[in-house]
Amino acid sequence: MVWLQYVLDAIGTGALYALMTLGLALVFSVMGLMNFAYGQLIMIGGFTMIMLRDQPWFVLIAGTILAVVLVSVLMERLAFRPVRHASAMTMLITSFALAQFLQQAARVAFGANPKPLKQFDGLSKQYELGSLRISTMSIVTLVVTIIVLVSLALLLRRTNIGIQLRASTEDVEMAALVGIKSNRVIAAAFVISGTIAAIVAMLFFSSRTNVSWSSGESIVLIAFVGSVIGGLGSMVGAALGGFLMGFVYTMLNALLPMELRVFADAFLYLLVIVVLLIRPAGLVAAKGVRV
Amino acid sequence: MGNSVSTWSRWAWLTGLLVAPLIVLTVLVVVLNDISLVQRGATALILMVVVIGLHVFSGNSGVISFGTVAFAMIAAYTSALITIPAAQKPSLFPSMPGFLSWILDFSVPVPLGILIAVAFTAFIAFLVGIPLVRLSGLAAGIGTLAFLVVVTVIVTKWKSVTRGESTMVGVPKETTIWWALAGAILAIAIAAMYQMTRRGRRLIATREDDKASMAIGISIPVERLWGWVFGCSIAALGGALYGHYIATFSASTFGFALTFFTLAMLVIGGLGSLSGAVIGVLAVQILSEFLRTIETQGLGPIPQIEAPGLTEMVLALIMLLVLILRPQGLTAGREVTDWIHRRKPSQAPVAAEQSDVEVDA
Amino acid sequence: MSLLELRGVRIAYGQAIAVQGLDLHLDEGEFVSLIGHNGVGKSSTVKAISGLVKPTAGTITFDGQEIQGHDPGATLRLGVAVVPEGRHIFTRLTVRENLTVGATVRKDRAEVTASYEEMVGRFPVLGKYSERMAGLLSGGEQQQLAIARALMSKPKLLLLDEPSLGLAPQIVDQVFELLVELRGQGTTILLVEQNAAQAIRVSDRYYLMRTGGVIEAQGQGGENADVASIGSAYLHMGKD
Numbered sequence: 001m002v003w004l005q006y007v008l009d010a011i012g013t014g015a016l017y018a019l020m021t022l023g024l025a026l027v028f029s030v031m032g033l034m035n036f037a038y039g040q041l042i043m044i045g046g047f048t049m050i051m052l053r054d055q056p057w058f059v060l061i062a063g064t065i066l067a068v069v070l071v072s073v074l075m076e077r078l079a080f081r082p083v084r085h086a087s088a089m090t091m092l093i094t095s096f097a098l099a100q101f102l103q104q105a106a107r108v109a110f111g112a113n114p115k116p117l118k119q120f121d122g123l124s125k126q127y128e129l130g131s132l133r134i135s136t137m138s139i140v141t142l143v144v145t146i147i148v149l150v151s152l153a154l155l156l157r158r159t160n161i162g163i164q165l166r167a168s169t170e171d172v173e174m175a176a177l178v179g180i181k182s183n184r185v186i187a188a189a190f191v192i193s194g195t196i197a198a199i200v201a202m203l204f205f206s207s208r209t210n211v212s213w214s215s216g217e218s219i220v221l222i223a224f225v226g227s228v229i230g231g232l233g234s235m236v237g238a239a240l241g242g243f244l245m246g247f248v249y250t251m252l253n254a255l256l257p258m259e260l261r262v263f264a265d266a267f268l269y270l271l272v273i274v275v276l277l278i279r280p281a282g283l284v285a286a287k288g289v290r291v
Numbered sequence: 292m293g294n295s296v297s298t299w300s301r302w303a304w305l306t307g308l309l310v311a312p313l314i315v316l317t318v319l320v321v322v323l324n325d326i327s328l329v330q331r332g333a334t335a336l337i338l339m340v341v342v343i344g345l346h347v348f349s350g351n352s353g354v355i356s357f358g359t360v361a362f363a364m365i366a367a368y369t370s371a372l373i374t375i376p377a378a379q380k381p382s383l384f385p386s387m388p389g390f391l392s393w394i395l396d397f398s399v400p401v402p403l404g405i406l407i408a409v410a411f412t413a414f415i416a417f418l419v420g421i422p423l424v425r426l427s428g429l430a431a432g433i434g435t436l437a438f439l440v441v442v443t444v445i446v447t448k449w450k451s452v453t454r455g456e457s458t459m460v461g462v463p464k465e466t467t468i469w470w471a472l473a474g475a476i477l478a479i480a481i482a483a484m485y486q487m488t489r490r491g492r493r494l495i496a497t498r499e500d501d502k503a504s505m506a507i508g509i510s511i512p513v514e515r516l517w518g519w520v521f522g523c524s525i526a527a528l529g530g531a532l533y534g535h536y537i538a539t540f541s542a543s544t545f546g547f548a549l550t551f552f553t554l555a556m557l558v559i560g561g562l563g564s565l566s567g568a569v570i571g572v573l574a575v576q577i578l579s580e581f582l583r584t585i586e587t588q589g590l591g592p593i594p595q596i597e598a599p600g601l602t603e604m605v606l607a608l609i610m611l612l613v614l615i616l617r618p619q620g621l622t623a624g625r626e627v628t629d630w631i632h633r634r635k636p637s638q639a640p641v642a643a644e645q646s647d648v649e650v651d652a
Numbered sequence: 653m654s655l656l657e658l659r660g661v662r663i664a665y666g667q668a669i670a671v672q673g674l675d676l677h678l679d680e681g682e683f684v685s686l687i688g689h690n691g692v693g694k695s696s697t698v699k700a701i702s703g704l705v706k707p708t709a710g711t712i713t714f715d716g717q718e719i720q721g722h723d724p725g726a727t728l729r730l731g732v733a734v735v736p737e738g739r740h741i742f743t744r745l746t747v748r749e750n751l752t753v754g755a756t757v758r759k760d761r762a763e764v765t766a767s768y769e770e771m772v773g774r775f776p777v778l779g780k781y782s783e784r785m786a787g788l789l790s791g792g793e794q795q796q797l798a799i800a801r802a803l804m805s806k807p808k809l810l811l812l813d814e815p816s817l818g819l820a821p822q823i824v825d826q827v828f829e830l831l832v833e834l835r836g837q838g839t840t841i842l843l844v845e846q847n848a849a850q851a852i853r854v855s856d857r858y859y860l861m862r863t864g865g866v867i868e869a870q871g872q873g874g875e876n877a878d879v880a881s882i883g884s885a886y887l888h889m890g891k892d
Contacts, residue, residue: 034429034432082615083618086618087353088428088429089355089428090614092355092429092432093355093554093558094611096551097555097558097610098607100551101607101610101611104603104604105600107600107603108604112600167742171742173704173740174736174740176725177724178728178753178754178805179724179725179756179805180753180756181725213600225433225437228429228433262448263444265440266440266445266448269437269444270437270441273434273437273438273441276426276430276433277422277425
């Protein structure tokens, strides 16, 4: 029965990571760029939440989304567009440098100490289901994730920009030949990606007590890895990969014997290396995706 | 016959041109007898060793590695473990696991310790490299990053052997600026030799055109493994030297921050060029000195801006600007000897000595 | 004045010269074939016209405007639609979505639905599978889809690169019949093909290209064209 409790906890974490990974994978499928600075988008979301903490909840949500999307779009326009056609290595290092810059800029701007967040007491309630506990947070995360996934699916299937996005992720050259404007499509991807980052930030920081300049760095690592495992270029694969990472991580933490538990991170990343070696095809097989 | 003469002379020129200013600067710094200057000089030289290690693999292969610094970490810890005086060990490592308890019984002189540490780390680099060199591009970035995380986690959690997140203490503080200089000279000499001889040029060929190089019989994983082992060993040397320089360190000393720093130096100096690695280190060191002075005391008309992270932020911004506006960096991938001999960037040696490669294949 | 004119076009990829100096032209309403072996420079020519590749020298004039170096979207907006080699249909989009996306550059959104109906009328099999993933269609059906998608943009010039590649002979016949029909309805067509004999038979004119993008021969096409003599020239050309 204890098993089931772990599984329940893991599902909540998995859903959050699935969302995060989706945001990352969207940008990757459209321009072959792995955005290391995605974690900083989440961090900015957190700081925005602090600045808007006394506002009504809908202002808080709208404001956070707006702020993060703005930074996301600026990121693309200023840092990534100039290197769009550069080598994979240059793009990777550029996003790494951008991540550092944003992180250190936040440190300079907000100081080295973590800033406290307002707590939403309603969210830490727990429900009993027989001998199992589910926290409100898990439920909210799961529900929000499903809503976002469905909305994204609708966006991709029913709107013009969605169709253009899907065409571009599959075959960038052919998309150009039918007149799809890559600037527009990429900007759209960054807007969607930013919106998802804002939502992830709100979910993530709702159960935390503070935000600091280094927030977002470690969780985004898990998202990278999740998207690589899930197979880049595929939205479903990314979500699955992210979910798996979050889920496995939580389960490892719960199930490993005491002495080995502290090495949970190491196990996870070793697993990642193994998967990368066995199936780098996840990276190359997707059409139109550059490695 | 004619070829080997010219290779040696080119090697001598490149090494000489890069090493000479370093010797001059070091002598200058020592003569000025300013302790903090000596400190910064030594740090710069040691960092240079690590950056050269990064260049030897990533610069020559065109494959990014975020994990090279992990080997600096491993070497530093290994050297520390075998050089800390035996008398001090029991109190520092109260719960050293049984199968490693022989470490507590002895200690070696630091030079030997560094040597053993580098050899050991080279071996690990070899083992780890076998799978990792099969990765390219993004996969390599993620894979090597994952490796860095794995090593960091092991070092920070294996308390009994590494003192976990507490700093390593009791490490003999023996590295002097002269040792650092020697390390830098050695690194430059080896790196220059590697990229000028057949082995290194084969790796460079895979960077320029992987399909063409496969067509002439070059095995990409094999060449990358050579570069990986050489590069990570050099980085290991830097790590070990650093460990004995600062004498107290922890995993975070060799983590993300160092990875970023060394990468920034390489990018700003110019990817793919050994001269770029050297120049990049010097340029970034001077810049960060400048910035740190502003942070701590202000400089001339600029008031003190006390803001932790300012140096890193400006450095990241400059790195970004370089990548966006001049991705080839300061040297544009050329060596200082190219300017002298008026030669095109590193492609030329491969094309000119194609016959060597064919014969070898 | 010609609808499409290439003058002195030179295409190089780094040191490799694919097309040395090409002159050709196409008048409105014509069906012209560009034939030659694999690797002589035909595809590079198509890429240069469509805008995927910028010629290192020379001009490409379409409808009075110079289009060399323009990006593909701009060229499409002027009226040049491409059916690329390998078809490149979007396998993860439905048939309907493929067609809709072909009309991306059209400003008259309301008319796009009418065009869609027209395509479905002309290519019944597309109507039948309109909601199916395009990747599930057969080779011949995909070729029809690729052509229909190009037509959705109401182009002045239809540029086809090796449409017969990878298709069974009966399907190839159907494709060529389709092209003849389109020609009959007034579409200007530039067909790039390895399948020389069939291409020449359906064309008004042809250009025979050899390595380096050099025009070896040109002449009148049609049913009565002297395919035999062209044929021997074609065979003897090989890849020099």
